[in-house]
Amino acid sequence: MNTDDEARLVRLEELVAHQQAAIEDLSRQLSDSWKADERLRAELARLIDMFEDIEDGATAPPANQKPPHW
Incomplete structure (x- = not known):
């Protein structure tokens, strides 16, 4: 192998x-x-x-219920 081929092989090995x-x-x-x-x-x-556990334990009024001041 000549020096050009060896230099090319070294560059390829470095790249890999x-x-x-x-x-x-x-x-x-x-x-x-x-x-x-x-x-x-x-x-x-x-x-x-x-x-979900917190929501299940919460006692919220039904969504369609009017507030008490109505």
């Missing part, structure tokens, strides 16, 4: 190494995002359950 590092970093970020998404969904479900 950089791309591999970038892919691994993006994969880690995606995994972290999925974990955060799952955690937030669980928290949202817990809050929804809490609010």
